[in-house]
Amino acid sequence: MAKKQAEFIWFNGNIMPWKEATVHVMTHAIHYGSSVFEGVRAYHTPHKGTCIFRMQEHTQRLLDSAKIYRMTIPYSADAINQATKDIIKKNQLKSAYIRPIAFYGDIGMGLQVPFGQETELVIAAFEWGAYLGEEGLKSGVDAGITSWNRLAANTMPTGAKAGGNYLSSQLISMEARRHGYQEGIALDINGYLSEGAGENLFIMRNGIISTPPRTAAILPGITRDTVITLLAEMGYQVREENIPREALYLADEILMCGTAAEVTPVKSVDGIKVGNGGRGPITEKVQDMFFGLFNGKTEDKWGWLTPVE
Ligand code: PMP
Helix, strand or coil, rough: CCCCCCCCCCCEEEEEEHCCCCCCCCCCHHHHHCCEECCEEEEEECCCCCEEEEEEHHHHHHHHHHHHCEEECCHHHHHHHHHHHHHHHHCCCCCCEEEEEECCCCCCCCCCCCCCCCCEEEEEEECCCCCHHHHHHHCEEEECCCCCCCCCCEEEEECCCEEHHHHHHHHHHHHHHHHCCCCEECCCCCCCEECCCCEEEEECCCCCCEEECCCCCCCCHHHHHHHHHHHHHHHCEEEEEEEEHHHHHCCCCEEEEEEECCEEEEEEEECCECCCCCHHHHHHHHHHHHHHHHCCCCCCCCCCCEEEC
8 A cells, every 4th residue: 555645635536535545456557657647846835825836837737748648637727726725735734745647547458548538537745855855955966877868759758747758767767876876867869968867957057058958858847947937037048959968077067957856956977076066056046046936035926826725
């Protein structure tokens, strides 16, 4: 049974105790990876109470991922958003990691999913601290480039956040950990920088900031978009361009970002120190602005915070 991380789970329209939210062993998604999901965070803010960060965008991406795979999620965006608020409230969470997941259940064996087959929908919400550690947020993490490339564009769409894609992410992070790094970085099949196992990357040198484009086998992250927007606010334009591996070794600063990892500095790549080996000044400013959204120091001009109440 899944380790209990909260009292309740939202499952197909009902809120039920964590331990009762189970599926059959013949669940299609277990056999074939046929799920699409999201990772969303809610933060406790002093000015607006508990707020879900960029909820609309996450729900839209869930629906987009389902569309790519011709999946029918039998709930509207509004219903999913309301359910997300409901499960946070029901679990009395001040801050939360939220995991909506739509998947094919026990619909029978075989790859042929009946036309119009509806998915199940689960929304879990529980407390989850800094994914790469509190220390990582301050002083950075050691990362390594893995021998596994990200998916080729015409094999599986990396722009869909689908369960099956995360076998690639697991290989990347397992190899990185085996080599003593906290996170793995993958190249695409052309040898250009792609992304971390669950994070997008930004590299900075001489005040120029670049990030891999959508065509470099990335999941175009919502935090990536947030960082681009905050950097623009600070007067920096980000170049979305193919980045060669050696640029990682020559960077003044590198940051990783994602809903789980938030904004985390990278202090070394393959054992080569990034800049002075700590958190760089641009990264620190982005972090301050990012976390400022939740402590009230950064004005939410974009309407990114949705109060739960
Ligand atoms: N890439 C991958 C492979 C991811 O799993 C994630 C986390 N969802 C990201 C990038 C970052 O995306 P986001 O900022 O939307 O969480």
